[in-house]
Amino acid sequence: MKYVVDVNGARVVVDVDGAQATTEGLSRSAELSPTSSTPVRVMRIGDSIVRMIYRRGEGRGMYTLDIDGHSYTVEAIDERTRAIREMTAQSAGATGPAPLKAPMPGLIIRVNVAVGDTVSAGQGLVVMEAMKMENELRAVASGTVKAIYAVPGTAVEKGTLLVELAP
Numbered sequence: 001m002k003y004v005v006d007v008n009g010a011r012v013v014v015d016v017d018g019a020q021a022t023t024e025g026l027s028r029s030a031e032l033s034p035t036s037s038t039p040v041r042v043m044r045i046g047d048s049i050v051r052m053i054y055r056r057g058e059g060r061g062m063y064t065l066d067i068d069g070h071s072y073t074v075e076a077i078d079e080r081t082r083a084i085r086e087m088t089a090q091s092a093g094a095t096g097p098a099p100l101k102a103p104m105p106g107l108i109i110r111v112n113v114a115v116g117d118t119v120s121a122g123q124g125l126v127v128m129e130a131m132k133m134e135n136e137l138r139a140v141a142s143g144t145v146k147a148i149y150a151v152p153g154t155a156v157e158k159g160t161l162l163v164e165l166a167p
Helices: 079-094
Strands: 001-006 010-016 020-023 026-034 040-045 050-058 062-067 068-077 106-111 124-130 134-138 143-148 163-167
Touching: 001 079, 068 079, 124 163
Parallel strands: none
Antiparallel strands: 001 010, 001 068, 010 020, 020 026, 026 040, 040 050, 050 062, 062 068, 106 124, 124 134, 143 163
16 A cells, blocks of 8 residues: 655655565565554664654644654655545635745754745745755745845754735
């Protein structure tokens, strides 16, 4: 079965067939085992073993994983559910510009817009580094940049307002 997995905003498709998991053309043995009545899980991928603490999030397929002192927000849902969710969101139409908030703690690397710029849905607004990966944060709807609070080189917490958009 194929799963679409979003890890702190980065999307990966994972095809699970029994004890084999394939992503980006690379197939490895994979196993997730609980430990005695605790939220700790042991994940084995190929020859690597990782211990993690896992907590269910509020929505379907939402989880928070704590691995080696780092927290990851993960959504893992099957391919069919993802397709239905995306079709439903498209048919609902745009809800207007929403403020861009930090989806996770991280470091602001670059701001790609200026106050007064007109942006379209999906356009990259801010690049931030989190968990040693650069993540481009995008506008969910078209609008005009009203205010910018993100400053390159500064650390931000999850939920910090980065860019305000107006219709």
